[in-house]
Amino acid sequence: MLQPYSLLFCHAAQVLTLAGGPTDKPLTGAAHADWRIIEHGYVACLGDTIAAVGPMDELDAARIGPDTRVVDASGRVLMPGLVECHTHLVFGGNRADEFQRKLQGESYLDILASGGGILSTVRKTRAAAEEELLQSALHHLDGFRRYGITTLEAKSGYGLDAETELRLLRVAQQAGAQQPVRVVPTFLGAHVPGPEYKGRPADYLAMLAADVLPQLDPAAVPFVDIFCEEGAFSVDDSRHYLQRARELGFGLKIHAEQLHDLGGCLMAAELGAVSVDHCDYLTPEGAAQVAAASQGRTVAVLLPLVPLYLRQEKYAPGRQFIEAGLPVALSTDFNPGSCPSKNLWLALQVACLKMGLTPREALAAVTLNAAWAIGQQANCGSLAPGKRADLLLLGVPDYRELPYWLGENPVEQVVIGGQFV
Numbered sequence: 390m391l392q393p394y395s396l397l398f399c400h401a402a403q404v405l406t407l408a409g410g411p412t413d414k415p416l417t418g419a420a421h422a423d424w425r426i427i428e429h430g431y432v433a434c435l436g437d438t439i440a441a442v443g444p445m446d447e448l449d450a451a452r453i454g455p456d457t458r459v460v461d462a463s464g465r466v467l468m469p470g471l472v473e474c475h476t477h478l479v480f481g482g483n484r485a486d487e488f489q490r491k492l493q494g495e496s497y498l499d500i501l502a503s504g505g506g507i508l509s510t511v512r513k514t515r516a517a518a519e520e521e522l523l524q525s526a527l528h529h530l531d532g533f534r535r536y537g538i539t540t541l542e543a544k545s546g547y548g549l550d551a552e553t554e555l556r557l558l559r560v561a562q563q564a565g566a567q568q569p570v571r572v573v574p575t576f577l578g579a580h581v582p583g584p585e586y587k588g589r590p591a592d593y594l595a596m597l598a599a600d601v602l603p604q605l606d607p608a609a610v611p612f613v614d615i616f617c618e619e620g621a622f623s624v625d626d627s628r629h630y631l632q633r634a635r636e637l638g639f640g641l642k643i644h645a646e647q648l649h650d651l652g653g654c655l656m657a658a659e660l661g662a663v664s665v666d667h668c669d670y671l672t673p674e675g676a677a678q679v680a681a682a683s684q685g686r687t688v689a690v691l692l693p694l695v696p697l698y699l700r701q702e703k704y705a706p707g708r709q710f711i712e713a714g715l716p717v718a719l720s721t722d723f724n725p726g727s728c729p730s731k732n733l734w735l736a737l738q739v740a741c742l743k744m745g746l747t748p749r750e751a752l753a754a755v756t757l758n759a760a761w762a763i764g765q766q767a768n769c770g771s772l773a774p775g776k777r778a779d780l781l782l783l784g785v786p787d788y789r790e791l792p793y794w795l796g797e798n799p800v801e802q803v804v805i806g807g808q809f810v
């Protein structure tokens with residue numbers, strides 16, 4: 390006899406399965422929106438795993454036992470936990486002092502060139518005790534969980550020396566172990582050249598490649614990222630560094646085409662990067678090249694709250710990226726400079742308003758495609774039997790209300806690994 394379910398959500402007005410599309414690559418083109426919604430459905434879990442998903446009239450009542458926890462989801466939407474695939478979770482202090490400078494017209498790169506921006510957070514991060522950084526990361530993870538984030542990528546990048554960068558990765562791992570949101574660490578030592586290497590970006594990358602990368606285990610820190618931009622690292626230096634990271638067994642990511650069209654996205658896609666992030670200056674033609682170079686496997690992670698917060702007019706043309714065959718994911722880019730927000734729902738809404746994504750495309754971009762962008766597609770991102778039981782109960786009856794209630798958090802309950810958290 391089959392085991393009784395441990396947890397059963399029933400009578401949901403809609404179950405957004407995110408399933409039904411191709412399973413061998415991220416969603417793009419028509420498939421980006423063509424996933425299955427079940428009206429009047431259920432989701433059943435066995436321990437930490439999803440056991441069955443379907444319409445109520447197909448629920449196997451024999452599997453409801455005396456110990457099954459039954460939750461009435463009527464009038465509500467059920468969906469997979471959100472996957473936040475690009476954050477700079479661990480940092481010291483904040484940059485509220487720079488907000489006023491920005492309002493007065495100073496640009497992001499001007500503030501960075503004057504020793505502020507990322508470098509000001511580096512000073513505060515280096516000065517912070519490890520315990521202080523851990524408490525701050527835990528505080529922010531708690532905030533993310535309330536928004537329904539169940540898996541989150543966390544980059545280092547505010548240490549910019551070997552010792553502090555390793556400390557930030559340690560903090561991200563500890564924070565992951567001390568609360569329920571699953572944390573996937575990424576090494577972004579190549580955020581900008583460390584202050585000790587001013588004007589010598591290639592020497593700084595050589596130091597990271599020699600002193601830090603060999604100390605990292607790709608099983609624990611699966612990705613290496615780099616900021617390819619004026620004032621950070623050139624395309625050639627980035628290529629060289631990412632090639633070395635790939636040889637050592639890391640997955641690759643890049644911050645590229647954020648403020649200029651330098652060609653970093655295409656370079657990274659040619660190296661097999663799992664994602665290219667920002668892309669506000671990537672053209673639709675460039676997107677088609679990235680899609681072709683990666684056979685639709687590299688995900689463009691778009692960060693719509695960043696241009697909003699930096700007061701830029703230009704937003705990545707996400708709609709055209711999808712039409713060009715490039716899979717799109719969405720993230721906040723949570724960090725103390727260009728986006729101090731954890732509200733991934735707001736990012737989804739701004740992506741619909743400013744990047745032309747449809748609500749269904751945007752929902753895929755914060756779940757299944759975001760999971761692909763951090764190599765977690767086998768574990769999360771859709772409600773399919775065998776995946777981890779990470780799911781959300783939302784206080785709306787129809788998914789079309791999700792992009793509509795601007796800035797609101799629709800989450801009523803969060804389940805991670807079959808447990809209410």
Ligand code: NIG
Pocket residue numbers: 477506507510616644647695722724725726727728
């Ligand atoms: O993804 N673009 C580069 N890095 C971060 C911002 C970091 C900061 O300003 O502190 C980003 O936007």
Ligand code: FE
Pocket residue numbers: 475476477644722724
């Ligand atoms: Fe970023």
